[in-house]
Each structure stands twice: as C-alpha cells, then as structure tokens.
Amino acid sequence: MEVVKTEPVDIRCELDDVDMVQKPVEVRYLGHTFPVELMSCPVCGQVYIPESLRNKMREVEETLENK
Amino acid sequence: MEKDFQKLNNLAKTCVQSEAPHCVAACPMHVDIKALCRAVATGDFTAGRRLLEKTLPFAGLICRVCEAPCTGRCLRNTLDSSVQVRALERACMDRGGAPQTTGEWPEKQERVAVVGSGPAGLYAAATLLQKGYSVALFESADALGGSLRGDDRVRDVLAGELQAIATAQTMCNIVVGQDVSVDDLLGQFDAVCLCWGRGQGAEKPEDFDAFTFQHKEKKNLFCAGCMLGGNYTQAIYAAESGQRAARSIERVFQKVSVSAARTGEGVYDSKLYTNLAEEPSVQPLPLADDGTFSAGDAQSEAARCLQCQCLECTKNCTYLQHYKQYSGSAIRPIIKNINIMTGWGTRDANNFIYDCALCGLCGSCCPVDIDLGGVNLPAREFMWETHILPPAVHAFPLRDMEYSVDDMRLARNQQGFEQSRYALFTGCQLPASMPASVEKLYAHLAQSLDGGVGLLTGCCGAPAIWAGREEQAAAVRGTLRADWEALGRPELIVACPGCYKVLNETLPDIPLRFVAEVLAGHLPAGAGVAPGQYAYHDPCTSRHYAGLQQSGRQLAAACGAQVAELPQHREHTVCCGYGGLQYHVNQPLARKTTGARISQSPLPYVTSCSNCRDFFATGGKTCLHLLELVFGAEESKGSSPFAEIDFSKRRAQRRALNRRLLKAFWGETVREEDAGVTVIISDALREKLNRQHILEDDVVNTLQKAEASGRRMLEKATGHHVAYHREGYVTFWFEYTLEAGRVVLQNAYSHRMQIVEKV
Ligand code: SF4
Ligand code: SF4
Ligand code: SF4
Numbered sequence: 051m052e053v054v055k056t057e058p059v060d061i062r063c064e065l066d067d068v069d070m071v072q073k074p075v076e077v078r079y080l081g082h083t084f085p086v087e088l089m090s091c092p093v094c095g096q097v098y099i100p101e102s103l104r105n106k107m108r109e110v111e112e113t114l115e116n117k
Numbered sequence: 118m119e120k121d122f123q124k125l126n127n128l129a130k131t132c133v134q135s136e137a138p139h140c141v142a143a144c145p146m147h148v149d150i151k152a153l154c155r156a157v158a159t160g161d162f163t164a165g166r167r168l169l170e171k172t173l174p175f176a177g178l179i180c181r182v183c184e185a186p187c188t189g190r191c192l193r194n195t196l197d198s199s200v201q202v203r204a205l206e207r208a209c210m211d212r213g214g215a216p217q218t219t220g221e222w223p224e225k226q227e228r229v230a231v232v233g234s235g236p237a238g239l240y241a242a243a244t245l246l247q248k249g250y251s252v253a254l255f256e257s258a259d260a261l262g263g264s265l266r267g268d269d270r271v272r273d274v275l276a277g278e279l280q281a282i283a284t285a286q287t288m289c290n291i292v293v294g295q296d297v298s299v300d301d302l303l304g305q306f307d308a309v310c311l312c313w314g315r316g317q318g319a320e321k322p323e324d325f326d327a328f329t330f331q332h333k334e335k336k337n338l339f340c341a342g343c344m345l346g347g348n349y350t351q352a353i354y355a356a357e358s359g360q361r362a363a364r365s366i367e368r369v370f371q372k373v374s375v376s377a378a379r380t381g382e383g384v385y386d387s388k389l390y391t392n393l394a395e396e397p398s399v400q401p402l403p404l405a406d407d408g409t410f411s412a413g414d415a416q417s418e419a420a421r422c423l424q425c426q427c428l429e430c431t432k433n434c435t436y437l438q439h440y441k442q443y444s445g446s447a448i449r450p451i452i453k454n455i456n457i458m459t460g461w462g463t464r465d466a467n468n469f470i471y472d473c474a475l476c477g478l479c480g481s482c483c484p485v486d487i488d489l490g491g492v493n494l495p496a497r498e499f500m501w502e503t504h505i506l507p508p509a510v511h512a513f514p515l516r517d518m519e520y521s522v523d524d525m526r527l528a529r530n531q532q533g534f535e536q537s538r539y540a541l542f543t544g545c546q547l548p549a550s551m552p553a554s555v556e557k558l559y560a561h562l563a564q565s566l567d568g569g570v571g572l573l574t575g576c577c578g579a580p581a582i583w584a585g586r587e588e589q590a591a592a593v594r595g596t597l598r599a600d601w602e603a604l605g606r607p608e609l610i611v612a613c614p615g616c617y618k619v620l621n622e623t624l625p626d627i628p629l630r631f632v633a634e635v636l637a638g639h640l641p642a643g644a645g646v647a648p649g650q651y652a653y654h655d656p657c658t659s660r661h662y663a664g665l666q667q668s669g670r671q672l673a674a675a676c677g678a679q680v681a682e683l684p685q686h687r688e689h690t691v692c693c694g695y696g697g698l699q700y701h702v703n704q705p706l707a708r709k710t711t712g713a714r715i716s717q718s719p720l721p722y723v724t725s726c727s728n729c730r731d732f733f734a735t736g737g738k739t740c741l742h743l744l745e746l747v748f749g750a751e752e753s754k755g756s757s758p759f760a761e762i763d764f765s766k767r768r769a770q771r772r773a774l775n776r777r778l779l780k781a782f783w784g785e786t787v788r789e790e791d792a793g794v795t796v797i798i799s800d801a802l803r804e805k806l807n808r809q810h811i812l813e814d815d816v817v818n819t820l821q822k823a824e825a826s827g828r829r830m831l832e833k834a835t836g837h838h839v840a841y842h843r844e845g846y847v848t849f850w851f852e853y854t855l856e857a858g859r860v861v862l863q864n865a866y867s868h869r870m871q872i873v874e875k876v
Contacts, residue, residue: 060833070830076873080507083873091830095876098830098839099850099868107868115507116464 055087061098063091070098077107080114122452125492131485132445133388138425140202142387143190145357146173150187150202154422157205157415166213169206174243175356177278178236180206181270181408183353186384192391192425197398200422204404208415222249227307227370229363230255231285232293235263236352237342238312240359242282248367252285253306257292263314264343264352270408294318303338308366311340312359315350322346328383329375330362339366348384357383390484391425392432430479430489433685435710436699437479437489440469444479444489451496459505470496471510472706475583475697476657481688490697497585509846509869511584513810514701516845517764518580521545522593525771526575528600531563532783536605538568541632542620544613545576549767550727551752552774554744555612558632559778561748562610565639571604572778573597577616578623583698594623601627610635612744614665614726615658633725633743634668637675644747648677652718654733654740655690656726663687669725669743676746683717691717693729700732700762704808711736731762761804765813793821796853797861809867815849818842820860837863843871 061070073090075097076083089098099107136142140150149168156164169176183203191199228251231242239261242252254261261279265271271278293299299318302309311320322345325332330345332338341349341358348354361382368375399421402414410418430444431437437444447469454466473493480488500506525548530537541559548555563570578593597620601609608628611617617631653673659665666687673680685691691714694700694707715722715738722740724730730753733740737758741750772789779785796816798806806813823829823840830839837852848871852864 061839062831062833064831064838065826065828073875075875077870078873079870088872090875093876094828095874096828096830096841097872097874098832099841099848099872101850101864101866104850104866104868107870111509111869115510116467117459 056089056098056100056103059089059098059100061089063094063096065096066091066093068093079111080117082114084110121495122456125448125452128487128492129445129448132427132443132487133390133484134427134443134445136387136389138389138391139190139192139387140187140200140425142385142389144187145354145384146179146360147381148172148187148202148206150200151422151424153202153205153209154200154419155424157208157419158422160412160416162209162212162412162415163214165205165209167217169209169213170217173206174240174247174281174360175236175278176206177210177274178265178271179353179356180210181274182236182265182268184351186353192393192423193421196393196396198401201401201404201410201418204408204410205415205419207408208410208412211409212412212415222247225249225251225370227251228253229366230302230306230309231312232299232302232309233263233312233314233342234261234287235265235312235314235342236356237349237359237362238263238310239279239282240356241310241312241341241363242285242359244360244363245366246282246284248363250367250370252282253288254282254285255288255291255293255302257290257313259289261287261289299338303335308337308339308369310359310362310366311338311344312342312355312362314343315346317344320344326376328361328379329365330358331365331369331375337366337369354384389425390427390429391423392427392429393423396423427484429482429484430487433478433482433689433691435713436472436474436706439706439709440472442469444483444487444492447489448487448492451492455496455499455503455505464505467500468703470500471702472699473697474657474692474694474699474710476692477660478657478685478689478691481660493697494583494585497583498587499585501585506585507846507869510702511580511586511698512846513764514580514698515584515586515589517768518545518576518578518593520768521574521576521771522596525775526596526600527775527778528571528573528575528603529783530571530604531569534569534571536569537571537607538605539566539610540571540573540601540604540607542573542577542609542611542613542616544611544616545574546767547613547727548574548774549771550731551742551744552770552777553752554742554748555774556777556781557748558612558744559782561639561641562635563782565641566635569607570610571607572782573600573604573609574775575600577613577619579615579619580698582619583696590623598624598627614656614662615728617665618658618662621662631662631665631668631725633672634664636743636747637668637672640675641747644676648679650679650681650720651723651741652683652720653680653686654683654693654714654722654724654729655686656724656729657690657692657696659725660688660690665725672743673723673746676743678723678746680723681718681720683722685717693726693732695728695732701810707732708736715740734758734760735762761807763803764807764810765803768812768814793817794824794860796820797859799862802862802865806865809865810847811849811865811867815842815844816851816862816865819849819851820853820862824860835863848872 070089070091185203187202188199193199230253231238232255234256245252325340330339339362341362342355343350365375450466454464475490578590581590612632694711700707711732715733715736725743730740730742776787819842841850847867849867854861
C-alpha cells in the first residue's frame with residue numbers, strides 16, 4: 051500500500067501561532083496502522099488533511115474494508 | 118454456521134434458472150432451441166446452421182423427419198401455439214450456406230459393428246466415427262438408410278447426408294442372424310450395436326439396460342432404435358438412442374463406468390418456470406405446402422420464441438439488475454465472501470451484501486421461494502459477529518437510532534392516568550418526518566379512546582436488525598419492552614408498518630394494532646381533506662401483512678380518496694429505497710430503486726409509511742401519508758419537489774416535537790439547548806452534508822469547541838479556518854470563516870480513518 055502523503059500547504063496552527071510542517075504521523079483503520087506524512091503543528095500535534103487527500107483515503111479505506 | 122452454509126448451498130441448487138427450457142428438455146438431442154431462435158430471428162441462418170451441425174448429426178434429415186417433441190412442450194402452447202421449431206431448423210439448413218465438417222478425434226484401434234442403418238444405426242455410426250473408432254455398418258438391404266429410404270421427405274438429401282459416414286465400412290446385403298451371427302460379430306469386433314428393426318434377432322429389449330443400452334451379460338453388446346419399442350420407434354428418439362449407445366460403447370473402451378454421471382442425456386423433465394402473465398398472444402405463421410418458411414416468415418416465427426427463462430427475482434428487483442445477478446446465482450458468491458479467511462483474498466461481495474433492501478420481493482416472486490434478503494441478512498449478522506463488517510458502514514443510521522432511543526424517547530401515560538389501556542408507538546422516523554401529524558394523531562387518539570392513551574416514541578430496532586447487529590437490536594427491544602411494562606402493558610397502536618413488522622416478529626406477546634385500523638374506526642370530524650385519485654403504495658414491510666394492506670386502503674377510502682392499484686402491490690410490492698439501509702450504504706442505487714417505483718403510475722401515491730413518502734419526494738413524486746389524508750397535508754405542501762432527505766432537519770424536528778408534546782400534553786417546559794454558535798450553511802453545503810452523512814449538530818459542536826478552545830488552523834491561501842473532530846467511527850473536517858461575528862461554513866468532508874496525533 052502506498053504511503054499517503056500531502057503536498058506542503060501554507061497553514062498555521064492558530065492555537066500555538068506557529069506554521070505547521072510536514073511530519074510523520076500515523077493513521078489507523080480496522081486494526082491496521084499506516085505511517086503518513088501530514089502537515090502538523092510542531093507544538094500541539096494537530097494535523098491537516100485537505101479534501102484532496104480524502105478521496106485517496108477513501109480508496110485505502112475501501113481496500114481495507116474488503117480484506 | 119457450517120451447517121447453514123450447506124443449507125444455503127442447497128437453497129441455491131433449487132433455483133430453476135439454470136434448468137433447460139421445456140422444449141430443449143423434450144428434444145432428445147437437446148438442440149439449443151433458444152439460441153437457434155435468436156439466430157433465426159435476426160436473419161442469421163448461417164449461425165443457425167452451425168449451431169445445428171454442432172449438436173445434431175444429419176441435421177438435413179432430422180429437419181425433415183423429426184417428430185418434433187419439442188413443440189409439444191413449448192410454453193407458447195399455453196398462450197397460442199408452439200413455435201414451429203422443425204421448420205426453423207429446416208430454414209437454417211436450406212439457407213445457412215455450405216455444410217461445415219466437424220473436427221474428428223485421432224484414430225483409435227477399436228472396431229465396432231453397427232447393425233442396421235436407419236436413424237439409430239446412422240447416429241451410432243456417426244458418433245463412433247467422429248470419436249475416431251472404426252465402424253462396419255451392416256445393412257440387410259442393398260443400400261443404407263433403413264426406414265429413411267422410402268421416405269419422400271428426404272429423397273433428395275439422403276445421399277448427401279450419408280457422406281457424414283463415408284468413412285464407415287458398409288456391408289450391404291448382409292443379413293445378420295443368417296449370414297453371420299451376432300456372436301460371430303462379437304468375436305470379430307470390439308463391440309456390436311444392434312440397430313435393427315423390431316422383432317429381429319433373439320435379443321429382447323429387456324436384455325439391455327434401459328438407459329445405457331448395454332446388454333446385461335454381454336458387456337460389449339448394445340442396442341438402439343426401433344427394437345427398444347415405445348418412443349424409440351420414432352426417428353428422433355431412435356437417433357438419440359444410437360448416439361447414447363455409441364457413448365456407452367466408448368465408455369467401455371475407455372474402461373470407465375458406463376452409467377455414472379450421464380445426466381442430461383435423453384429426454385428429461387425441466388423445472389424451469391417462466392412467467393407468461395405479461396406475454397401477448399402472437400399467432401403462428403402458416404407454412405408453405407412443402408413445410409417450409411420464407412426467410413422473412415422464419416424470422417417472424419423465431420421471434421415468437423419466448424426465450425424461456427425464470428429471472429422473476431431480477432425482473433422485479435433494481436438491486437439485482439444493478440449487479441446483473443439473480444438470487445440463485447448470488448448465493449454462492451455470498452457464502453464465499455463471508456467464508457474467506459481474513460488476509461486470504463478480497464471480499465468482492467461486501468457491497469453486494471450491504472446493498473440489498475431486505476425487502477422480500479424476490480421471495481414473493483420466486484417459484485421456489487428463494488428470498489435473497491433471507492440470505493443477505495444472516496450474512497450481515499455473521500460478518501458483524503466475526504468482525505468483518507466495518508462498523509463505519511452502518512454508523513450513520515445507527516447513530517440516528519441511538520439518538521432516538523437515548524435522547525428522544527418518551528414513555529408517558531396520558532395525563533391523569535396511572536396506566537395506559539392503549540399507547541401510541543410512533544417509531545423513530547415518523548416523528549422526524551411528520552411531527553405536526555404525530556401531534557395531531559396523539560391528540561386525536563387521546564381524546565377518542567377510553568382508558569388512557571399513553572405515548573411511546575423511540576425505535577423498534579429495525580436499523581440494528583438491518584445492519585446485522587442482533588445484540589444491539591435486542592437491547593433496543595429490551596428498552597421498548599420495559600417502557601411498555603411501565604405503562605401497564607397497553608395495546609400498542611403502531612403508527613409505522615416497519616415497526617409493526619419488527620414488533621410482531623420479535624415481541625409477539627405485545628398486543629398490536631395498526632394505526633390505520635384504529636383511525637378507520639375513529640375518524641376525526643372533517644377528515645377527508647384530500648379527495649381525489651391516488652395509487653396505493655404498500656410499504657415493503659407490510660408485504661406479508663394483509664391486514665395492514667387492507668386497513669390502509671380502507672382508511673384512504675374513508676377519507677374520500679379513490680384508490681387505484683399499482684402494478685406491483687400487496688405481497689408483490691416494491692421497496693422505496695430505504696429498506697435494508699440501502700440508501701445509507703449506496704445512495705445512487707437507492708435512487709434507482711426509488712425511481713423504479715415512482716414511475717409506475719402518474720397518479721399521486723398514498724402510503725402508510727413516512728419513509729416511503731419521503732423517499733418518493735426525493736424523486737419528485739407526490740406521495741401523501743395516510744395521516745395526511747386524515748389530518749391534512751400541510752406538511753407536504755411546504756416541501757419542494759426533489760428535496761433531499763435532510764437528516765439535520767429531521768433531528769431538529771424531533772427535538773421540537775418532543776418539546777411541543779411535553780408542553781401540550783404534560784404541561785412541561787423543556788428549554789432549548791443553547792448551541793453557543795450559530796453557523797451559516799449554504800444550501801449547496803447542506804446537500805453535501807446530507808450526502809456525506811454529516812449532521813449540522815456535528816458542525817455546530819466542532820466549531821463551538823474550536824472557537825472556545827482556539828484549537829483551529831488557518832489555511833493561508835483561502836483564509837479559511839479549519840477544525841476537525843472525531844465522532845464515533847468518522848472524522849469530520851470543517852472549513853469556515855468568521856464574518857461580522859458570524860460563523861460561515863465554507864466546506865465540509867469526512868473520512869473513516871483515524872489520525873494518531875504525535876507531539
Ligand atoms: S417459447 Fe421458445 S424457449 Fe420457450 S419452450 Fe417454446 S421454443 Fe422453447
Ligand atoms: S430482498 Fe429485495 S432488494 Fe434484496 S434481493 Fe430481494 S427483492 Fe432485491
Ligand atoms: S426467481 Fe430467481 S432465484 Fe427464484 S428460481 Fe427464478 S431465477 Fe432462480
């Protein structure tokens with residue numbers, strides 16, 4: 051399965067008032083865990099998933115659901 | 118479960134769709150008459166001829182002399198008169214171009230003596246030659262053909278047709294039994310097949326096996342044709358017996374069982390069912406004096422073939438059409454899908470299993486009562502129990518069910534009563550869809566029935582049942598039972614046919630009455646606001662409840678409506694698209710299901726189920742609920758045609774209804790919760806929310822938290838704030854702006870995967 055990754059986006063964490071950066075995080079579904087790279091806040095860790103990535107995720111979700 | 122799989126496998130075997138058409142079963146040679154008719158109907162006589170040459174040796178003879186037992190069994194007989202198959206075969210042989218020789222097998226060393234050269238002998242010889250054996254054909258007369266020789270119908274073609282056995286060694290003018298004995302032949306040849314006329318020789322039919330035609334003692338002696346008597350005196354049966362004897366001979370040579378696995382040879386009975394109810398009568402065309410058709414007439418005659426098949430399930434079910442399946446064909450893939458070991462392949466049929474409306478229509482149409490819903494539902498249950506049904510699939514409707522049961526449920530005695538003799542049970546969707554009608558209904562019942570009319574809302578548990586979650590359904594039922602007991606075990610007046618079905622099946626000791634029956638007996642003054650013509654739609658949940666079907670029609674009539682029937686009604690009614698949670702798992706398919714039903718009549722519909730009403734509205738069809746005939750149709754008047762199912766609005770309506778009911782009937786004031794923020798949502802976004810199963814409550818809760826905590830993001834290119842929130846099995850994403858102190862939603866989406874944040 052390909053590693054889900056986002057293009058860098060100019061986005062700011064408003065809680066910590068810092069620019070978010072690409073960071074490795076994990077997504078989980080149905081007992082599987084995948085490493086992904088997402089825009090994340092270096093301080094609080096909140097991440098950003100743009101809508102363009104959502105459709106790709108849906109494909110992965112479907113593959114896992116039919117395993 | 119193993120045992121259940123076996124049962125399901127057996128069920129699949131009862132499907133009659135793979136049975137041969139009755140004509141083909143009756144044809145001793147099993148010519149593919151359907152395919153033949155298809156070819157001829159399009160004028161492709163060449164394809165027809167090829168088809169005949171493949172299955173029917175000496176087709177040029179048979180198309181002239183066959184007794185055509187197929188026509189005796191043709192289903193068209195019950196409509197007008199049978200398809201004239203033999204004349205169609207003749208047309209193919211006459212117009213289908215030059216003969217094509219079939220390939221022959223490599224030469225083998227065994228030699229067979231065939232005695233007699235009528236139809237049986239010719240077929241035995243041709244079959245053996247084709248398989249590569251040497252054949253000596255003994256004939257007592259001076260030329261080949263037996264009974265065919267004196268037959269005027271084949272005079273012109275016999276010589277040409279006999280070319281098919283040109284490689285046989287012909288032994289004319291030899292009388293077996295006089296010139297050479299059968300035992301001598303048995304000594305000289307590896308096998309002997311007696312295809313001579315009746316009464317010749319010492320052998321009797323009973324000396325031979327009635328199916329394989331092998332002599333009971335002399336294992337290399339066989340017989341075929343007239344000497345067997347009965348049907349075998351007719352050309353086509355004799356011909357087939359020759360072929361069958363030849364196949365038996367080959368089995369002896371190959372040293373395999375002569376009798377094993379020979380289904381499909383010879384004439385048999387077919388169980389194929391074909392529904393002729395809608396078939397128009399088409400009279401057959403007359404043949405010319407010589408028994409032939411012109412090309413055009415042959416085409417028309419072939420087009421009369423009904424192309425017999427069953428497919429009653431598929432003809433009636435949008436879902437099966439969508440998947441190009443019939444119930445009988447679907448069962449094995451379902452079993453395979455749920456049986457597969459995790460990690461050992463893809464579960465290709467998951468969506469197929471989830472998408473069924475569980476409506477029971479297929480079962481009510483199937484000649485052998487196969488109800489695919491009755492397979493798909495246990496499949497879902499099994500998948501849920503074994504953790505292969507992802508919870509997210511049905512999360513949205515089940516969340517709605519929990520909301521109905523945990524947050525919106527009311528169980529009250531009528532004010533001034535300690536106990537209820539009756540209680541109105543509304544179910545979960547009716548109050549969400551038609552709150553004003555529910556309010557009027559309860560007021561009317563409380564006023565017109567004696568002994569206290571309690572109110573029970575909540576849910577019957579149908580969504581959990583449909584999702585395969587029996588445990589959760591049982592819990593919902595437990596709550597309902599406890600409420601019912603607390604009200605003093607009243608008779609339930611059930612306002613939803615779906616609830617009626619579920620309660621009737623799962624809580625049989627609770628006395629039930631359908632609301633339509635009660636209302637028909639206690640019609641409020643002034644009912645009958647909508648005289649006019651309606652087509653009555655039976656909700657699929659009422660399929661097996663004749664009482665519900667009847668009382669609904671009676672109530673409509675009592676309200677002044679003229680009720681017409683839809684083509685599929687009562688036990689053959691069709692689902693609206695909500696059944697089995699089809700809409701929640703496959704919206705495009707549900708749209709098709711809805712569309713198929715609403716196109717059945719131009720009349721406005723009337724029904725007893727609010728879901729059917731609402732689904733028809735999404736397709737632009739006016740459908741009134743019975744309650745609207747009784748209490749007025751204000752709630753339908755405001756709605757725009759083609760309006761989407763608006764789940765957020767339905768939630769809000771339920772909340773408001775509860776507040777109104779508590780105020781009006783129990784004098785209690787419930788304060789509206791303050792959401793904290795007001796979010797502006799455009800119509801287009803609202804539609805997207807509904808399509809993606811995101812509730813306005815989710816928007817408000819998420820944005821309220823984001824605004825309160827400050828935990829949000831700013832996408833600089835668009836200037837949108839972004840916040841996300843996980844609810845159950847779904848993560849929601851919202852983009853929004855703040856404009857003059859108002860929160861304006863700019864975008865929303867969701868996914869099922871869960872993010873593990875890392876600091
Ligand atoms: S209608 Fe056609 S398929 Fe059906 S029995 Fe007659 S010839 Fe056969
Ligand atoms: S239960 Fe209904 S939706 Fe499911 S296969 Fe049968 S007819 Fe179609
Ligand atoms: S209705 Fe469907 S499942 Fe039933 S016998 Fe016919 S094809 Fe088979």
